[in-house]
Amino acid sequence: xxxxxxxxxxxxxxxxxxxxxxxxxxxxxxxxxxxxxxxxxxxxxxxxxxxxxxxxxxxxxxxxxxxxxxxxxxxxxxxxxxxxxxxxxxxxxxxxxxxxxxxxxxxxxxxxxxxxxxxxxxxxxxxxxxxxxxxxxxxxxxxxxxxxxxxxxxxxxxxxxxxxxxxxxxxxxxxxxxxxxxxxxxxxxxxxxxxxxxxxxxxxxxxxxxxxxx
Numbered sequence: 001x002x003x004x005x006x007x008x009x010x011x012x013x014x015x016x017x018x019x020x021x022x023x024x025x026x027x028x029x030x031x032x033x034x035x036x037x038x039x040x041x042x043x044x045x046x047x048x049x050x051x052x053x054x055x056x057x058x059x060x061x062x063x064x065x066x067x068x069x070x071x072x073x074x075x076x077x078x079x080x081x082x083x084x085x086x087x088x089x090x091x092x093x094x095x096x097x098x099x100x101x102x103x104x105x106x107x108x109x110x111x112x113x114x115x116x117x118x119x120x121x122x123x124x125x126x127x128x129x130x131x132x133x134x135x136x137x138x139x140x141x142x143x144x145x146x147x148x149x150x151x152x153x154x155x156x157x158x159x160x161x162x163x164x165x166x167x168x169x170x171x172x173x174x175x176x177x178x179x180x181x182x183x184x185x186x187x188x189x190x191x192x193x194x195x196x197x198x199x200x201x202x203x204x205x206x207x208x209x210x211x212x213x214x
Contacts, residue, residue, distance in 0.1 A: 001027075001048065001066060002025060002026070002032065002044055002046065002047035003025075003026045003046065003047060003048045003049075003050060003207070004023050004024070004026075004037070004040055004044060004047040004048065004050070004099050005023060005024045005050050005052065005056065005183075005204065006022070006023040006049065006050070006051045006052065006055035006056075007022065007023070007051075007054060007055060007183055007188060008020070008021070008034060008036070008051045008052075008053060008055065008187075009021075009022065009054070009055040009056070009177060009187070010022025010023065010024070010034070010055075010056050010057075010173070010204075011055055011056070011057045011058075011166075011189050012034060012058070012172055012174065012190070013014045013058055013169055013171070013172030013173060013174075014166035014167075014168075014169060014172075015167070016172070018037065018055075018188060019035075021036055021037050021038065021075065022035065022036060022037065022056065023035065023036065023037035023040050023041070024056065024173055024179070024181060025040050025044060025047065025121060026130050026179040026204070026207045027080070027207075028087060028207055028208040029178060029179055029206040030176060030177070030178060030179055030207070031165060031173060031174065031175055031176065031177045031178070031179050032129060033175055034173050034174055034175060034192070036133050040135075042150040042203045046097050047130060050202075050209075052183040052201055052202055053182055053183075053185060053201065054184050054185045054186050054187075054199075054201055055119075055122075055181045055183065055186050055187065055188055055189065056164070056181060056182070056185075056190060057120075057150075057169060057173075057181060057182060057189065057192070058169040058170055058171050058172060058173055058179045058180070058181055058182075058186065059120075059121065059123065059169075059170050059171070059181050059182045059203065059204075059205070060119065060120045060121045060122065060123075060158040060159070060168045060169065060170060060182060060197060061121070061123025061124070061125065061148075061168055061169070061170035062116060062121050062122045062123070062124045062146075062155075062156070062158045062209045063124075063125045063126070063147075063149075063150035063153075063154060063158075064125075064126055064146050064150050064153075064154025065124035065125055065126030065128060065137070065144070066126040066127050066128055066129070066147070067090075067126070067154040068112060068124075068126075068154050068155075068156065069108075069109045069112055069113075069124070069126070069128065069133050069136075069137065069154075070105065070109070070128060070129065070130050070133050071088040071090060071095070072088045072089065072090045072108075072112070073090070073095060073098060073100065073105075073108045074088050074089075074108045074111045074115070075086065075087075075089070075105075076107065076108075076111065076167075081103070085144065089136055096205055098108070098192070102130060102131065102132045103132060105130050105132055105133055106130070106132025106133055106136050107136075109132070109133040109136035109137065109161065110132075110136040110139075110140070112156070113136060113137060113140035113142055114140070115156050116140075116156060116212075117140065117141075117142070117199075117203045117205075117210050117211040118200055118203070118211050118213075119152040119156060119158070119197035119198060120158075120182030120183075120184060120197050120200040120203050120211075121158060121197070121200070122141060122142065122170055122180040122181070122182070122183075122203065122205050123143035123144075123145055123180075123201070124137060124142055124143070124144060124145065125144075125145040125146065125147055125148040126144075126145075126147050127146070128146050129145065131137075136198070137174040140210075141205040141206060141208065141210050142205070143170075143180075143213055157196055157197045157198070158197060159193055159196050159197050160194070160196070162193070164189070164190075164193060165189040165190070165192045165193040174214070178206065179205075179206060179207040180204060180205045180206065181203075181204050182200055182201075182202065183200070183201040183202045183203075184197070184199045184200055184201060185200075186199060187200055200213065201213050
């Protein structure tokens, strides 16, 4: 099935000119075409159309996944937040006090992956050693990459600490590439950096809409 994702502005990747009224045509788990919505809409009139406000970009990449997913605990709402609070818990001593089982670590990672998808993240980089955490990442649809260097402390917001939004993009939007991208409530890449990734409107991974802001 063909799906046409159209936005007010399309940013296909670093160094590529932004395209007002751009669109991405998805077939299965791949990008079939990228171009102006009017052109693609006319050529593929039978495609399902999803129109999004804001800017459509490649999905984002988070570094330091081992810190974020294995050495940070995300309390479950509401069963744990009354006692532990809603903020993520990190630090060897604090985590030791929780006496975490592998199952709880996996459930925490699952909650974290949902937070990442809600920020337009499509890939994480890091060395995961806890099987339940690794399983949570794989099942979420996120791509798991080998560790990559990072300067600023790891954050659920991949735009934190970068000089330009393009530094956080994972891949480019072009024909034949995996269909993984995100849409943000922003006017352009510079505005996206200023607002941060919490303005994510939608996240598509392998052609599937895994997050949509309600």
